[in-house]
Amino acid sequence: MSAIPLFRRDEAKAPAAAASAPKPKGGLVEVTDFRLRYDSAEGAVDAVTDVSLTIRPGEFVSIIGPSGCGKSTLLNALAGFLKPTSGTVTVDGEPVKGPGADRGVIFQQYSLFPWKTVRENVEFGLKMRGVGRAERARAARTLLGLAGLSAFENHYPDRLSGGMKQRVGIVRALATGPRILLLDEPFGALDAQTRLIMQQILTNMWQRLKISVLFITHDLDEAIFLSDRIYVMTSRPGTVKAEIAVPLPRPREPAMTMSSEFLALRRGLMSLIREESLKAMGGEISEEALQGLAINLDGQDIPRVL
């Protein structure tokens, strides 16, 4: 078994891009000393603190971390929906001041227009920008082809499965040519098999388009399979605990998930996440309790009590 080193911050290097991939046009994301505090009626919540991270042009980066560590908060700040309390978020050197066409955003919930066909959904953003009918149709058909959806261009969303709807959502976000794609647990609502297929389609599309991606997930296998690098966050207030390079070759193939390299990465990530998830639960769960040994039975015989 070959051991894969887990890198701490500043040590992770992205693997070289595949020779066949197009050269990315911009898409450098820099987050520096980012902090976000929510002020609510119940008091202030420090959601994220002292986060600095980078997504290089054309890089696929994932963020994993325990529930409530601020992953969505970071993504929303990159999307321009939230302003940092302090620190900076820039895209190609320009501070993010709000949502913009340079960033496509995809959430777990599907957000298609039910009264429009698949192709009309994909063309919508282009139409808003005044792109002509023929050019719109050509762009939509190319992207739908890449996502394996050509046969469904005239279907309405209610005729599509969850996986198809999410693929249409991704295609729609890509249609306007963003430099960065931000995905917040996009496959979280899908069954395990569909999820694997979606990962394969996304990695294939990304390899063809080579735009920068920030991907949030709870699924370690998904993060490893898709990413060039993975940031692991601590429990709240979230900060970066580790930065891990994924040195698996491209294109990614499902068989790689059985490789010793993949499994070594998985083990390393699992132990980092477990540590933080236990902390996020307020430390009330001990190792003993996880084994069912810490429950006080007062000398009673379990089968008789039940």
Ligand SMILES: Nc1ncnc2c1ncn2[C@@H]1O[C@H](COP(=O)(O)OP(=O)(O)OP(=O)(O)O)[C@@H](O)[C@H]1O
């Ligand atoms: N509008 C808000 N007001 C107050 N607190 C908030 C608000 N939005 C989020 N929070 C809190 O900030 C913290 C970070 O939330 P966030 O949704 O970014 O975490 P997350 O890592 O994406 O969580 P999950 O993995 O469960 O989706 C959480 O403790 C959450 O309860």
